Amino acid sequence: METNTTAYSPQSSVLERKCRSFSVFASASTIVIGILVLVGWALDVPTLQSISPQLVSMKPNAALAFVMGGISLWLLGRESPESFAKRLGRGIARALAILVVLVGALTLAEYIFAWDLGIDQLLFHEPSGAILTSSPGRIAPLGALNFALLGCGLLLLGSRVLDRYRPEQFLALVALLVSWLVVIGYTFSIVSLLYLPSSTAMPVHSAIAFALLSSGVLCARPDRGLMQIIVSDGPGSAMLRRLLPSGMGILLALVWLRLAGENAGLYSAAAGMAFAVTLTTVLLAFLLYLIAKDLNRRDAERWLAQEKFRGLVESSDDAIIGKTVDGIIVSWNPGAERLYGYSAEEVIGRPLALLLPPDRSNELPRILEQIQRGEHIQPYETVGRRKDGRQVHVSLGVSPIKDSGGRIVGASSIIRDITERKRVEDEMRRLNKALEERTANLEAINKALQEEIAARKRAEIKSAQLLEAAPDAVVVVNQTGKIVLVNAQVEKMFGYRREELLGQEIEVLIPPRFRERHPGYRADYFAEPHTRPMGAGLELYGLCKDGLEFPVSISLSPLETTEGTLVTSVIRDVTESRRAEEALRQYAAELARSNEELHQFAYVASHDLQEPLRMVTSYMQMLAEQYKGKLDADADEFIGYAVDGAKRMRQLITDLLQYSRVGSGKLDLRPTDSNAVLGAALENLRVAIHENSAVVTSDPLSTVMTDPGQLTQLLQNLIANAIKFRGTEPPRIHVSSRQHGHEWVFSVSDNGIGIAPEHHQRIFVIFQQLHGRMDYPGTGIGLAICKKIIDRLQGRIWVSSEPGKGSTFFFTIPVELISVSEQTRTTQNVSDPARRG
Numbered sequence: 001m002e003t004n005t006t007a008y009s010p011q012s013s014v015l016e017r018k019c020r021s022f023s024v025f026a027s028a029s030t031i032v033i034g035i036l037v038l039v040g041w042a043l044d045v046p047t048l049q050s051i052s053p054q055l056v057s058m059k060p061n062a063a064l065a066f067v068m069g070g071i072s073l074w075l076l077g078r079e080s081p082e083s084f085a086k087r088l089g090r091g092i093a094r095a096l097a098i099l100v101v102l103v104g105a106l107t108l109a110e111y112i113f114a115w116d117l118g119i120d121q122l123l124f125h126e127p128s129g130a131i132l133t134s135s136p137g138r139i140a141p142l143g144a145l146n147f148a149l150l151g152c153g154l155l156l157l158g159s160r161v162l163d164r165y166r167p168e169q170f171l172a173l174v175a176l177l178v179s180w181l182v183v184i185g186y187t188f189s190i191v192s193l194l195y196l197p198s199s200t201a202m203p204v205h206s207a208i209a210f211a212l213l214s215s216g217v218l219c220a221r222p223d224r225g226l227m228q229i230i231v232s233d234g235p236g237s238a239m240l241r242r243l244l245p246s247g248m249g250i251l252l253a254l255v256w257l258r259l260a261g262e263n264a265g266l267y268s269a270a271a272g273m274a275f276a277v278t279l280t281t282v283l284l285a286f287l288l289y290l291i292a293k294d295l296n297r298r299d300a301e302r303w304l305a306q307e308k309f310r311g312l313v314e315s316s317d318d319a320i321i322g323k324t325v326d327g328i329i330v331s332w333n334p335g336a337e338r339l340y341g342y343s344a345e346e347v348i349g350r351p352l353a354l355l356l357p358p359d360r361s362n363e364l365p366r367i368l369e370q371i372q373r374g375e376h377i378q379p380y381e382t383v384g385r386r387k388d389g390r391q392v393h394v395s396l397g398v399s400p401i402k403d404s405g406g407r408i409v410g411a412s413s414i415i416r417d418i419t420e421r422k423r424v425e426d427e428m429r430r431l432n433k434a435l436e437e438r439t440a441n442l443e444a445i446n447k448a449l450q451e452e453i454a455a456r457k458r459a460e461i462k463s464a465q466l467l468e469a470a471p472d473a474v475v476v477v478n479q480t481g482k483i484v485l486v487n488a489q490v491e492k493m494f495g496y497r498r499e500e501l502l503g504q505e506i507e508v509l510i511p512p513r514f515r516e517r518h519p520g521y522r523a524d525y526f527a528e529p530h531t532r533p534m535g536a537g538l539e540l541y542g543l544c545k546d547g548l549e550f551p552v553s554i555s556l557s558p559l560e561t562t563e564g565t566l567v568t569s570v571i572r573d574v575t576e577s578r579r580a581e582e583a584l585r586q587y588a589a590e591l592a593r594s595n596e597e598l599h600q601f602a603y604v605a606s607h608d609l610q611e612p613l614r615m616v617t618s619y620m621q622m623l624a625e626q627y628k629g630k631l632d633a634d635a636d637e638f639i640g641y642a643v644d645g646a647k648r649m650r651q652l653i654t655d656l657l658q659y660s661r662v663g664s665g666k667l668d669l670r671p672t673d674s675n676a677v678l679g680a681a682l683e684n685l686r687v688a689i690h691e692n693s694a695v696v697t698s699d700p701l702s703t704v705m706t707d708p709g710q711l712t713q714l715l716q717n718l719i720a721n722a723i724k725f726r727g728t729e730p731p732r733i734h735v736s737s738r739q740h741g742h743e744w745v746f747s748v749s750d751n752g753i754g755i756a757p758e759h760h761q762r763i764f765v766i767f768q769q770l771h772g773r774m775d776y777p778g779t780g781i782g783l784a785i786c787k788k789i790i791d792r793l794q795g796r797i798w799v800s801s802e803p804g805k806g807s808t809f810f811f812t813i814p815v816e817l818i819s820v821s822e823q824t825r826t827t828q829n830v831s832d833p834a835r836r837g
Helices: 010-045 060-077 085-115 143-158 167-188 206-221 225-231 235-264 269-315 333-338 363-372 419-468 489-496 518-527 573-626 631-660 674-683 684-693 710-724 782-792 820-831
Strands: 319-324 328-333 376-384 391-402 408-417 473-475 483-486 540-543 549-561 564-573 672-675 695-698 704-705 732-740 743-749 797-801 807-814
Touching: 010 060, 010 206, 010 225, 060 085, 060 143, 060 206, 085 143, 143 167, 143 206, 167 206, 167 225, 167 807, 206 225, 225 549, 319 333, 333 376, 333 408, 363 376, 363 391, 363 408, 391 419, 391 704, 473 489, 483 732, 489 540, 489 564, 549 573, 672 674, 674 695, 674 704, 674 710, 684 710, 704 710, 704 807, 710 732, 710 782, 710 807, 782 797, 782 807
Parallel strands: 695 732
Antiparallel strands: 319 328, 319 408, 376 391, 391 408, 473 483, 473 564, 540 549, 549 564, 672 704, 732 743, 743 807, 797 807
16 A cells, blocks of 8 residues: 655645745835835935945836836735636736836846947936946846846746746746845955946845845745745755755855954965865754754654554545546555455556546546646545446545655545435435425415414404394204304394303294294204295294294205304394385275276266266357357357367367276287287378378387287377377388397387477376477377386387487387286295295
8 A cells, every 4th residue: 555655734835825925025025125215216315225325226227126026926926716806917917027027138238238228217317426336327237137037937927837847936046046146245245246347236225125026936836846845844845944044054154254264364265265164064964964863753753654544544444545647546445445346456557437437437537637736626426336337426535645846646535435325315305305395285284274264263253243233133053953143133133132042942032832843844944954035925923032022034044064054044023014014005905996996987087077078069069050150259259169178178088088998907918910010000090191191111020929909009109199290291100120138129210390308208298298289289198108008018118309300219018028917826826835945
């Protein structure tokens, strides 16, 4: 079983975070230095331009380049998700890096080709003769070189080109060495390290700014290139982290001691060199001893850790599989053998795709790509394939494996069988779904029950309100005849309090003479319950608490409940209606007596009055004939008036007799040909039609159920009126009929003088005349007779007319006309006690 000796560790993670934090600090410090120098130039503050008047100043172009380089490094070092803002920041960082490269490259070109491109005094003017300055405002050659190197490094830092090798770190390392030499030159006053002959020297704060910016570029990507070796957790990296600061400190100390001794005259240059070499060898040997001892300790700890890890891997129930970055299996523990069914000899050296089902083959390239980028894959659920072809549900987590140099050489997969858990989860999901469905059903049922309960409560409240507000007494009785519910009207009607009636037999409200048979009637009703009046055709009575009886009408209806069928009795006190009926019967009898007297009067008028009136008329006519001209003019006129009045009186009595006879006889209802009836009416009017040159036409008329004599008189009166109230032209009259719904509609149209709308109802009233007797003689009783005939035939009559436009009289006869005798028989059948329900 192979194990990873330089795997990812918390230590390397901490160092990487510290490096990135230092990169941010370095970028901010470089920006601050550049801004302070620019402020010094703008405000002419020599201390900000150069730390001391004896030192060379930082040129404005250099200060601006430091600001741009620091901003570029800060934008490239930000860790944020891929977004528009991050893409915009990278674009700005690249643009600033290009400007830094241009500043360095153009300045180097000025030195190499002896050009003056006009960029040195572009921002601020520096007078000639400045300390250690070959050309006023021009950056030192070493500074220009560093700007060119660092600008290129920033461009590569913001790019994915050669991302694995990080060439910007080498460029930054060169710039750091150059700035380090300048710092050493200032520290030990070695002028040859500060500048090239006949050129500008690099200022001390420029060297510091370059050191910061170079270190920031190196630390911006600590997980790649040179920095990966420094920050990794391997023994070589640990030795390097100890050796670099110690070795640099020792060398600086020895150089200082040598120079100090030589300057003090303690020894010669050759002796100082020998002393420095000897002391350096001793100190380095001691340092190597300490490092070797620490490495041995670390190696022992790592071996123990590996043995412990190997034991954990071998005893783990999970499958732990090692593989190369290309997906070739290199290690296989017993847990993997149990999970997949392969032995270690069967799978080591074979591709990992062997363990994946065909439909999951696209997962492996994605996993390997993430591993090559150094990403850790958190455990996720997927499907594996066993040796026997069966699929298993697994939880898979993958971590990269690094060598001692920090390079990713493979990956370690920890795989857990979750088939049983998935089965349980699926079962739980099924149960949860069933539970949710059942819960939803129960909620729906509960909601329906709540709504039904609320509806029942509302119905009960409404029923109770309606019951109490009912104008009649309501008593509800069960099958045993017990009263279970009464309303307020029962208390008022029978004189009992509600509590006195509930639970009592219903017979308590019935007079004693009816109680014996009532239980049998109740049993019959419960055997076939339906809504009906009780005791139809019989006189029913209720019994008050005080023993007083009163007439009632009772309506019964069944009420189905959970307790069985109940009967609702609606009881109405009909004392007043009985009194009204009695009064109505007396009025009908009085009316019948009056009608009989009226008929008797008509008979007397017909026989007893007409004879003396005829005698008076005859004698008056004889007086008029014999004494005409013998008396004075007034006597002749008075005799004429008397004769005319007698004639009109005779005609009026005749018409009254005819009006009386219309309603006296019984209707003879039978199918009647209306065409034959019209012919009979025209025959009766033949003289009047001939004298007035009238033209009477008709459509084919219907056969209707009616009284032929009454219909003949009706048509004869209407046609006679049309002839009588003619205009200047000969009368033209048209008769037609049609069926409309349950009625026959007849019409009689003429071209006469017409009738004003305000008189349309008045003309059907007896003795109503719209014209003078001289113009249109008559008694005004013809249309009243028509109205009376139509009323007897259960129809309607009306007129449509305008003055000067003729008139159309309409009347209707029901299609199914019932005779008075039939109506009487029907009424008797309904009220017959033998037919009550």
